[in-house]
Amino acid sequence: MKIKAHQLIESIEFKKLVRDRWTVSFVLLFFLFLNYYGFILIISLKKEWVTNKLGTGNYGLYAGASVILFSWLLTFLYVFWANRYYDQEVEVLKSKLESENK
């Protein structure tokens, strides 16, 4: 059954899509904050945590690279979720919509 745009917006599926989209975004954003601002706060407040030796370097050197690596992983987690779930849901919802609708 085809429905109109304003009906679609009211539908449970669409509301769920919107809610899921922002839940995923904000959960990932929370981890990004934790990751980056955690790093910044540790090096400014608890410096001794990162100055311990690790080989000839120290934890801090690898922590900097890990922050970048972890942020990159979060980005790919989002891509993975969007390809797996979001795009499919969008296709399903689009097919329900009346074609002449803008």
Place this chain on the structure above:
Amino acid sequence: MGSSLGQPNVISVLFFVLFVILTLGITYWAAKKTKTSNEFYAAGRSITGLQNGLALSGDFMSAASFLGISGMVALKGYDGLIYAVGWLVGWPALMFLLAEPLRNLGKYTFADVLAVRLKQKPIRIVASIGGILVTITYSIAQIVGSGKLINLMFGLPYEFAVLIVGGVMLLYVLFGGMIATTWVQIIKACLLLFGVTLLVILSLAQFGFSLENLFSAVESKFGRSALEPGGFAASPIDSISLGLALMFGLLGLPHILMRFYTVPDAKEARKSVAYATTFIGYFYIIIPIVGFAAAVLIGREQIAGIDKGGNMAAALLAELLGGTPFLGFIAAVAFATILAVVAGLTLAAASTISHDLYFNVFTEGKATEKEEVSVAKKATVIFSIASILIGILFKDQNVAFMVGLAFAIAASGNFPALILSILWKNFSTLGGVFSILIGSISATLFIIFSPTVWVDVFKFDQAIFPLKNPAIVSMSLAFLSAFIFSKLFPDDNAIAKYESEKVRVYLGIGAE
């Protein structure tokens, strides 16, 4: 160590001329395809995710991050590395919050997104102010930096260097529009990634391809403190504030945001960010190695002796490891980098002037496509001439704070309004207007009163505003004013349109 830095170098000039000929060839090709406004501003929406990812990284990896961060690591050790980390973390945030909605809502500029449901005229006027403030401060910083770099690297006079940068950039944008600008960025990003990778491989070869050996060499030469956080982290609020500006500034940079309109749909926009994050992440992970290697192999005194900001560390290292040819290559890459970034900025400013101000405000959408493109081209010429003149005027000024200013205005002026218009139903036109105005103005004023300008530039004893970067305060002010003015002056029309906008935001239906 004897260095040929600062003398006219045949190889670097050759490399640079090659780059300019190649990119002008592309501009010639693009010029034939660039007739409609869609082609001029958005490359006909024909760019793929991978291409756009490379172009985005090209737009973002400026000479400031290539030469500046390697220099900071060379002179200050670990503190430079903290900076490198901060430059990447905006990209995931851009992905989670803006990339897809932006592509689905907008047409050519970020103001399009706000204008979907707020009142066209007032919102476009203030959004243009925010956008142009960011692009002009960012390009002045680039141009002044470039003049000095070229002076140091090639020994060319400052004014002549600025004229070359301005002139070639004008040709790209004027004739090739977004198609040419995108390809210039792609070529530059590849050259830069290749050059830095080669530099890292040659550096690590000196240490038996072991990071451990590199770190122990740094420690034995400069002591453990070079590998540990120092003065940067003295004030946690300051570092958080700088972090906020770096992270959310990216989400308000007009020349970055407009790249999302060059891809066909939201899926490609998502891919672009994924590729960009990969390239940029790789770049910022390896660039500290260049800095540490330069500190050990060349020495801090020598690096600081040539340029006290350390900007020549990468170039000196290239000369040491690969001789004059490699120095020439790295110098040409640095020059190309500045050229490409300034071209992107100019296109963003020209689009704002012609699309937001002329087309949508001045003629209320009645101008023909031909007129709009012609105004965009005139705006390009005016913006370029203005940047060249200001660049020459600012010759001996320290403009390092201008990059911080551009990011602070972008984070406080542009980003809050943009995200609220997508997420908050009750966001009103006046809320948007005041959020942009208060965010941009407070960021600008706080920077002027901050230690970076009030003390370092104006030489007063005490700064009026204590933080080096104001984002934490000015962003809060922007969000707060958006909230207060939206509550005081609600906009029924905007609330009504919010619902219908949703099919476009989430499903991409009706997106151009």
